[in-house]
Amino acid sequence: xxxxxxxxxxxxxxxxxxxxxxxxxxxxxxxxxxxxxxxxxxxxxxxxxxxxxxxxxxxxxxxxxxxxxxxxxxxxxxxxxxxxxxxxxxxxxxxxxxxxxxxxxxxxxxxxxxxxxxxxxxxxxxxxxxxxxxxxxxxxxxxxxxxxxxxxxxxxxxxxxxxxxxxxxxxxxxxxxxxxxxxxxxxxxxxxxxxxxxxxxxxxxxxxxxxxxxxxxxxxxxxxxxxxxxxxxxxxxxxxxxxxxxxxxxxxxxxxxxxxxxxxxxxxxxxxxxxxxxxxxxxxxxxxxxxxxxxxxxxxxxxxxxxxxxxxxxxxxxxxxxxxxxxxxxxxxxxxxxxxxxxxxxxxxxxxxxxxxxxxxxxxxxxxxxxxxxxxxxxxxxxxxxxxxxxxxxxxxxxxxxxxxxxxxxxxxxxxxxxxxxxxxxxxxxxxxxxxxxxxxxxxxxxxxxxxxxxxxxxxxxxxxxxxxxxxxxxxxxxxxxxxxxxxxxxxxxxxxxxxxxxxxxxxxxxxxxxxxxxxxxxxxxxxxxxxxxxxxxxxxxxxxxxxxxxxxxxxxxxxxxxxxxxxxxxxxxxxxxxxxxxxxxxxxxxxxxxxxxxxxxxxxxxxxxxxxxxxxxxxxxxxxxxxxxxxxxxxxxxxxxxxxxxxxxxxxxxxxxxxxxxxxxxxxxxxxxxxxxxxxxxxxxxxxxxxxxxxxxxxxxxxxxxxxxxxxxxxxxxxxxxxxxxxxxxxxxxxxxxxxxxxxxxxxxxxxxxxxxxxxxxxxxxxxxxxxxxxxxxxxxxxxxxxxxxxxxxxxxxxxxxxxxxxxxxxxxxxxxxxxxxxxxxxxxxxxxxxxxxxxxxxxxxxxxxxxxxxxxxxxxxxxxxxxxxxx
Numbered sequence: 001x002x003x004x005x006x007x008x009x010x011x012x013x014x015x016x017x018x019x020x021x022x023x024x025x026x027x028x029x030x031x032x033x034x035x036x037x038x039x040x041x042x043x044x045x046x047x048x049x050x051x052x053x054x055x056x057x058x059x060x061x062x063x064x065x066x067x068x069x070x071x072x073x074x075x076x077x078x079x080x081x082x083x084x085x086x087x088x089x090x091x092x093x094x095x096x097x098x099x100x101x102x103x104x105x106x107x108x109x110x111x112x113x114x115x116x117x118x119x120x121x122x123x124x125x126x127x128x129x130x131x132x133x134x135x136x137x138x139x140x141x142x143x144x145x146x147x148x149x150x151x152x153x154x155x156x157x158x159x160x161x162x163x164x165x166x167x168x169x170x171x172x173x174x175x176x177x178x179x180x181x182x183x184x185x186x187x188x189x190x191x192x193x194x195x196x197x198x199x200x201x202x203x204x205x206x207x208x209x210x211x212x213x214x215x216x217x218x219x220x221x222x223x224x225x226x227x228x229x230x231x232x233x234x235x236x237x238x239x240x241x242x243x244x245x246x247x248x249x250x251x252x253x254x255x256x257x258x259x260x261x262x263x264x265x266x267x268x269x270x271x272x273x274x275x276x277x278x279x280x281x282x283x284x285x286x287x288x289x290x291x292x293x294x295x296x297x298x299x300x301x302x303x304x305x306x307x308x309x310x311x312x313x314x315x316x317x318x319x320x321x322x323x324x325x326x327x328x329x330x331x332x333x334x335x336x337x338x339x340x341x342x343x344x345x346x347x348x349x350x351x352x353x354x355x356x357x358x359x360x361x362x363x364x365x366x367x368x369x370x371x372x373x374x375x376x377x378x379x380x381x382x383x384x385x386x387x388x389x390x391x392x393x394x395x396x397x398x399x400x401x402x403x404x405x406x407x408x409x410x411x412x413x414x415x416x417x418x419x420x421x422x423x424x425x426x427x428x429x430x431x432x433x434x435x436x437x438x439x440x441x442x443x444x445x446x447x448x449x450x451x452x453x454x455x456x457x458x459x460x461x462x463x464x465x466x467x468x469x470x471x472x473x474x475x476x477x478x479x480x481x482x483x484x485x486x487x488x489x490x491x492x493x494x495x496x497x498x499x500x501x502x503x504x505x506x507x508x509x510x511x512x513x514x515x516x517x518x519x520x521x522x523x524x525x526x527x528x529x530x531x532x533x534x535x536x537x538x539x540x541x542x543x544x545x546x547x548x549x550x551x552x553x554x555x556x557x558x559x560x561x562x563x564x565x566x567x568x569x570x571x572x573x574x575x576x577x578x579x580x581x582x583x584x585x586x587x588x589x590x591x592x593x594x595x596x597x598x599x600x601x602x603x604x605x606x607x608x609x610x611x612x613x614x615x616x617x618x619x620x621x622x623x624x625x626x627x628x629x630x631x632x633x634x635x636x637x638x639x640x641x642x643x644x645x646x647x648x649x650x651x652x653x654x655x656x657x658x659x660x661x662x663x664x665x666x667x668x669x670x671x672x673x674x675x676x677x678x679x680x681x682x683x684x685x686x687x688x689x690x691x692x693x694x695x696x697x698x699x700x701x702x703x704x705x706x707x708x709x710x711x712x713x714x715x716x717x718x719x720x721x722x723x724x725x726x727x728x729x730x731x732x733x734x735x736x737x738x739x740x741x742x743x744x745x746x747x748x749x750x751x752x753x754x755x756x757x758x759x760x761x762x763x764x765x766x767x768x769x770x771x772x773x774x775x776x777x778x779x780x781x782x783x784x785x786x787x788x789x790x791x792x793x794x795x796x797x798x799x800x801x802x803x804x805x806x807x808x809x810x811x812x813x814x815x816x817x818x819x820x821x822x823x824x825x826x827x828x829x830x831x832x833x834x835x836x837x838x839x840x841x842x843x844x845x846x847x848x849x850x851x852x853x854x855x856x857x858x859x860x861x862x863x864x865x866x867x868x869x870x871x872x873x
Contacts, residue, residue: 005129005136012069012122016047018144024367025151026052026419027073031366032359033057034380034415037116042074044121045148051365062123065364069122071131071148076115118149154367155418167329170253170260172236176205176268183208184273186521190241194225202226202252205262206235208272213240213252230254237262239269303591306858307822307834309845314852316389321839323380323387324414324849332848333439334421334431336835337446339846340819340866342378343837344571346460352378354457370453373420380415387414387851414849424449427685429655438828439821440489440575440864441677447488448681451730462807464488464573467566469607474550474617475558481551481617482610484566485752486730489573490539494592498534501526528592535576535594539563540605551620564607567810572600572867579828589826593860596820600867602813621747643693647673656680657690666693667720669748675726682725719746727751815867823863833863 009016019025027045028036035054037043044058045051047069053061058070120129120141131149134142190210191198197212200222204211211229212222226238237260240250253260262268269275305311321343325335341347351358351374362372380386424446425431431442450461468487473480499505508526515522540562548559578589610616643665650673651661664676664683683689719741726748727737732755740751818838825831834847836857843854 005133006138008122008127009069009138009141013138013140015067016069016141016144017050018140019050019147019151023050023151024154025050025148026154026367027071027148027151028052028153029416029419030054030057031419032060032362032372032376034376034386037073037075038077042072042117044070044072046070047120047144047148049365050148050151051367057359059123060359068124069120071145072119072121072128074117076117078113078115118145120145155422167259167261170237170251170256170262172253172255173260173262173264176237176262176264178205178268178271179207181207185210185241192223192225194228195223197222197225201241202238203241203269203272204229204233204235205237205239205268205271207233209235210241211238213238227254237268239265244269244274303861304824304832306856307824307861308847309852309855309858312855314845314855316850316852317844318384318387318389318851320382320384320387322844322851323382323384324846324851325381326414326416327848328416328418328421329434330436331417331421332833333437333442334417334424335848336821336833336846337439337443338377338417338420339381339835340821340837341446341460342381343819343839344460344463344868346458346463346570348378348382350454350458350460351375352382355379367419368423370423370449371457373423374450377415377417377420414851428681429684433655436825436828436830436832438579439823439833441828443573443864444488444674444677445681448678459807461488462809463570465808466569466572466810467808469564469566469609470561471564471607472545472548472559472561472617474548474552475560477550477552477557477615477617479550479552479615479617480610482607483752488569489575491575491577492535493538493577494530494590494594495534495538496528496530496590496592498538499528499530499592501529525591528590530592530594532595532597536602536605549622551618551622554620565602565605565813566607567808568602568606568813568869570809570811570869572602572815572869574865574867576863576865578823578863589823589828596817596859596862596865598817598859599870600815600817602815606813621744644670644672647676651676651680656684659692660684660689663693667723668726671748675748679726723748723751727755811869814870816870817859817865818868819866820857820859820862821864822858822861836862 025045027043027050030036030043030053031051033054033056035041035043035056039054041055044053044055046053046061046065046067048067049065051061053070062068118131120131121127122129129137131145132142137145185203185208190201192201192212193210195212200213201210202213203209204226209226209229211226212224213226214222214224230236230238234255236253236255238252238254239262240252249262249265251260251262251265252258325339327335342352351371355375355378358371358375359366362369366372366376421431428445430437431445447461447464450459454461465486465488467484470483470485471480472483496505504526505528508523511523512525514520542560542562545559545561547556549555550557550559576594578592643662645662647670648658648661648665651664652658656664660680660683661676664679665673668675668679719738723741723746724734724737727740728734732740736755737751740754741748744751744754819835821833821835823831823833834845836843836845836854836859838844843857845852845854845857
């Protein structure tokens with residue numbers, strides 16, 4: 001038999017590889033589906049590429065690559081028989097087969113067993129060779145199989161702060177002895193027992209000591225008293241108080257010297273009087289002045305229960321469109337965004353509707369292809385394959401036990417987005433971490449990825465894209481300038497001063513201050529109730545621009561800016577500005593309730609363009625101002641230019657290198673952190689990304705420059721690649737962006753305006769600034785895809801319409817709410833996200849892998865709202 005197997009494998013030996021350092025072995029998830037070794041058909045791992053494929057997709061890979069040898073992995077999850085000691089252990093001949101393989105179901109290891117099976121399969125005849133077969137297989141094949149079976153997870157990285165680092169259950173968790181010393185932990189006012197530190201506080205789970213940390217990965221400060229306490233007592237486990245929520249607890253084992261899991265954390269906290277369901281959270285501000293109880297303690301209790309609809313027996317729903325997404329550890333910001341996006345027909349059509357074509361044309365490594373992974377995710381959510389109801393026998397058992405949940409070991413409970421998250425977060429300092437992130441920022445990040453990967457394909461972003469009309473008026477001359485810019489999200493202010501319960505808020509603030517001065521417990525917090533009409537009013541209010549450069553005065557002057565809609569999108573995304581930055585740049589949430597309407601009419605917010613009687617500011621470019629010392633040759637050209645340092649610091653607090661943030665602010669013309677953020681995303685993989693900003697060398701002014709009164713300009717008038725990348729990332733053709741930047745002296749804001757008012761010239765030889773000026777003067781308005789006629793009509797631009805810029809689907813400004821995402825917690829850097837989506841006339845709550853019919857959708861507490869346009873009829 002040994003000789004037969006050896007001869008059988010001889011033709012395939014050149015294609016069988018031993019995984020090398022750096023090779024990723026995908027033995028837990030199919031590249032095209034969410035099949036795993038626990039799925040009915042198991043998982044096939046290619047012995048050449050080490051990609052994993054479900055039964056449906058392995059044939060495609062064989063036909064495309066000709067690779068014939070695959071390792072088939074199958075895991076059987078079985079319930080232990082009552083009283084069995086070891087159960088399936090005796091049947092596990094291959095005890096190390098799935099070493100380091102992540103489980104795709106959650107179950108208690110004391111009640112269930114795994115029986116693992118592995119074999120080589122040779123295509124196309126499906127000839128099977130059970131493993132291990134050390135004596136019968138050639139040595140190379142045996143080594144390769146052993147290496148694959150023992151390889152680390154494809155998503156296990158070496159970085160200690162990686163999102164996918166696998167956190168293990170502490171060896172002390174189940175045997176932890178807690179002292180009956182009467183210690184009870186109050187809901188607020190914590191500080192270290194050995195110093196005055198009020199941040200980075202850790203509760204020792206053995207004796208209830210509250211002490212400051214120093215060692216943890218999040219960079220929080222402290223004097224290390226928690227570690228000193230362990231050295232004195234050998235009490236091993238501590239939980240971080242600052243980030244404690246019912247679903248999230250940062251637990252550290254001093255003995256094991258790593259972050260760990262504690263399956264009994266609820267009982268261990270209850271020992272010290274902490275009810276993890278009704279916990280009062282202080283958030284990040286507890287450590288500063290202990291004055292955050294207004295927004296950080298008891299409102300969070302109500303918020304947690306209301307948003308998740310806790311305490312209600314919600315009816316679980318299954319099938320297409322009702323598939324949950326497993327939380328990978330603070331990945332709910334990603335899950336909620338993807339649930340909403342794939343409830344939109346445009347995203348369903350672009351990816352799921354084109355699934356076979358996308359799969360057929362996917363690259364050899366589908367795990368790195370954005371379109372493939374989007375199609376896979378959409379199919380996983382919409383197929384219903386990973387959302388099946390329990391069998392009747394299981395339902396009866398649940399009712400008898402009064403348990404209203406799916407028995408995890410029988411049916412899949414949602415999908416795990418490890419491959420997707422690894423792809424979309426690759427190289428991103430925020431989203432590649434294991435920390436909670438802002439769902440709004442991830443939405444914009446994903447929009448950017450869709451833009452980059454929609455060349456030649458239907459672009460579902462067209463449904464979100466719209467134009468903003470900005471009107472700036474010089475306060476001295478009263479002259480105006482109208483510009484338009486592309487946007488995908490409406491940020492709506494939440495003016496606290498307009499709260500309907502303002503007197504109640506003032507009274508609470510006085511009581512809270514008094515309680516703090518007298519070291520008493522804070523009063524019951526009060527949530528601000530703000531009318532939605534007040535938010536819209538605040539959106540339309542003029543914004544002061546103190547450093548506005550007036551082209552009429554040729555100098556800086558005070559200005560005011562107002563924004564209106566130049567077009568209305570098919571789907572309007574509205575973000576409530578609930579977060580503000582405190583002293584340390586941590587985004588802190590303001591606790592408020594807004595009466596969000598189900599139906600919204602924004603028609604009155606449509607821009608009107610230049611009005612009769614208004615005078616336009618001259619179309620002149622601000623001079624390029626170099627530091628005086630540079631012109632005097634007392635400083636070299638590498639000295640830093642004037643940069644909005646506060647905006648740079650805001651970006652740096654997100655985890656980006658400070659020098660990269662300063663460059664981003666500079667290259668985007670000090671237009672704010674949002675524009676700079678896009679620059680960072682487009683350039684973060686460049687080798688000099690973190691290098692200090694160096695100004696280009698400037699020539700001394702020649703006669704023509706001196707006569708113009710402008711500072712010297714670079715010899716090469718080619719626009720900076722940074723500016724080109726920013727505009728092309730918005731969907732504009734590269735050639736058109738180059739023309740626009742040249743015509744506007746590389747001013748990004750004016751280049752956007754130029755693009756929307758000029759068509760792309762056919763003559764490639766017209767590259768001088770004079771020719772561009774002539775083109776600007778002679779272009780027919782009707783040649784533009786974004787003419788005023790289009791912007792103000794009720795018609796919709798078709799995706800295939802010839803246009804010089806991104807497609808805008810304009811129409812009426814009347815909308816209906818169909819989804820919203822809510823945030824629970826004190827800041828975007830912590831907490832939890834839940835989304836509600838209206839499906840088939842009913843609101844459905846998506847809380848990670850749990851999908852149920854909603855009884856009381858908390859629309860007033862949402863963070864991001866999604867509206868769809870109402871039909872004209």
